[in-house]
Amino acid sequence: MKAEIIAVGTELLLGQIVNTNAQFLSKELAAIGIDVYFQTVVGDNALRMKQSIETAQSRADIIIFSGGIGPTQDDITKDVVAELLGRELHIEQRSLDKIEQMFTSRGTLMTENNKRQATLIEGATPLTNETGLALGNAIFQDDHYYIILPGPPKELKPMFSNHAVPWLQQHALTGEMPIYSKMLKFAGIGESMLEDKLKDLISAQTDPTIAPYAGEGEVTVRISTKAGSESEAMVKLNELEVQIQQRLPEHLYASHDIPIEHVIVEMMADRELTLGAAESCTGGLLMELLTSIPGSGTMLRGGIVCYTNEMKEKLLNVPHAYLEGEDAPGAVSPEVAKVLAEQVRMITDADYGLAVTGVAGPGYSERKKVGLVYIGIAERGGETEIHELNLSGNRETIRIRSAKTLLYRLWRKLVENEKLD
Numbered sequence: 001m002k003a004e005i006i007a008v009g010t011e012l013l014l015g016q017i018v019n020t021n022a023q024f025l026s027k028e029l030a031a032i033g034i035d036v037y038f039q040t041v042v043g044d045n046a047l048r049m050k051q052s053i054e055t056a057q058s059r060a061d062i063i064i065f066s067g068g069i070g071p072t073q074d075d076i077t078k079d080v081v082a083e084l085l086g087r088e089l090h091i092e093q094r095s096l097d098k099i100e101q102m103f104t105s106r107g108t109l110m111t112e113n114n115k116r117q118a119t120l121i122e123g124a125t126p127l128t129n130e131t132g133l134a135l136g137n138a139i140f141q142d143d144h145y146y147i148i149l150p151g152p153p154k155e156l157k158p159m160f161s162n163h164a165v166p167w168l169q170q171h172a173l174t175g176e177m178p179i180y181s182k183m184l185k186f187a188g189i190g191e192s193m194l195e196d197k198l199k200d201l202i203s204a205q206t207d208p209t210i211a212p213y214a215g216e217g218e219v220t221v222r223i224s225t226k227a228g229s230e231s232e233a234m235v236k237l238n239e240l241e242v243q244i245q246q247r248l249p250e251h252l253y254a255s256h257d258i259p260i261e262h263v264i265v266e267m268m269a270d271r272e273l274t275l276g277a278a279e280s281c282t283g284g285l286l287m288e289l290l291t292s293i294p295g296s297g298t299m300l301r302g303g304i305v306c307y308t309n310e311m312k313e314k315l316l317n318v319p320h321a322y323l324e325g326e327d328a329p330g331a332v333s334p335e336v337a338k339v340l341a342e343q344v345r346m347i348t349d350a351d352y353g354l355a356v357t358g359v360a361g362p363g364y365s366e367r368k369k370v371g372l373v374y375i376g377i378a379e380r381g382g383e384t385e386i387h388e389l390n391l392s393g394n395r396e397t398i399r400i401r402s403a404k405t406l407l408y409r410l411w412r413k414l415v416e417n418e419k420l421d
Helices: 020-031 046-058 077-085 094-105 111-118 152-169 191-197 199-203 230-247 261-272 285-291 307-315 334-348 395-420
Strands: 002-008 035-042 060-066 087-089 119-123 125-129 136-141 143-151 179-187 211-213 217-227 250-256 275-279 300-304 350-359 372-379 385-390
Touching: 002 020, 002 046, 020 035, 020 060, 020 152, 020 191, 020 217, 020 395, 035 046, 035 300, 046 060, 060 119, 060 152, 060 300, 077 119, 077 136, 087 094, 094 111, 119 136, 125 143, 125 152, 136 152, 143 152, 179 395, 191 199, 191 211, 191 217, 199 211, 199 230, 199 275, 199 385, 211 285, 217 230, 250 261, 261 285, 261 372, 261 395, 275 285, 275 334, 285 300, 285 395, 300 334, 307 334, 334 350, 350 395, 372 395
Parallel strands: 002 035, 002 060, 060 143, 275 300, 275 350
Antiparallel strands: 087 119, 125 136, 136 143, 179 217, 179 250, 211 217, 350 372, 372 385
């Protein structure tokens, strides 16, 4: 089965909104064995939308629309699809009741145009909107499957996952075995290097399949297979995972789609270990990543953003001679990273102290190049580790890669210490 995604909205063409729906839909469709070969963006224009649909009909079995089903006159997706299929539009009563109830509960008057959100193409299956008002549609005609979804991601995602996917499985995928996948997560290695380590497996892949996806500071590998049952699929997937793990044991940190900070929070919380952090160039990003994970309050004692030399000296006792002077190593140096890690560990009375100091750019600092970063890990009763990083990318990329690399090094240390226990 081949699918095409048609994102509707002039605001997308103007760059006012980023089309994250296409990314979500492509990923979810791949997970159920549907290939997306084309993604189209079209404005709120009936003629151009009709042309886009006709083009999609010539090259896809499934056409999925996002957007253009709200209450205003430029929300015309259902109108155009209905006209093209030669079907009428009518009001779906349960959806209309929901809309009217919402306005009544708010004590506001419902304008007539809001009824447009309750329209259903003749013969279509209604797709419930659990977080909004616009009703989705699913319809089959002339060997094509049409799925019409709202534009806001918070409405589109649950509608697609909870209602559109079951509809597709019931109507479009009846003759195919389901696809099962595992998401393997890697850190401390780039996509190109990881692919090189697995190139023979990737070249020879038939079933299961291997697909790497790059991210900032992390890489995901999806392994997938078709099987008659989950237990049958897991036998094949687990066998391939073992082969991959044997090649990259120092980088594979999880067998499901979670960030490395999630693993660290769980590991430290389970072992009742604590952490403190001192951040310069990342400006609190490391702490933000950790505190985004539920349960981080049990292992994270606190942190200090010591952006200036003055704060490094006053709050973390970095010797002035390290920071200023002709022979000073400077704030971006292994010496300062070591002091920051050890001092923040002692100040927070934590088991581990993390530190990061570097040049995020765009300009040089202390005559040191952009992307030069030092990270440190101090451990209660152990030796302090210092690592030099030479990162590429813009300011934000360098910041996130610095934080992720530091978390990766901490994960490695936690794993090593677990083996010694």
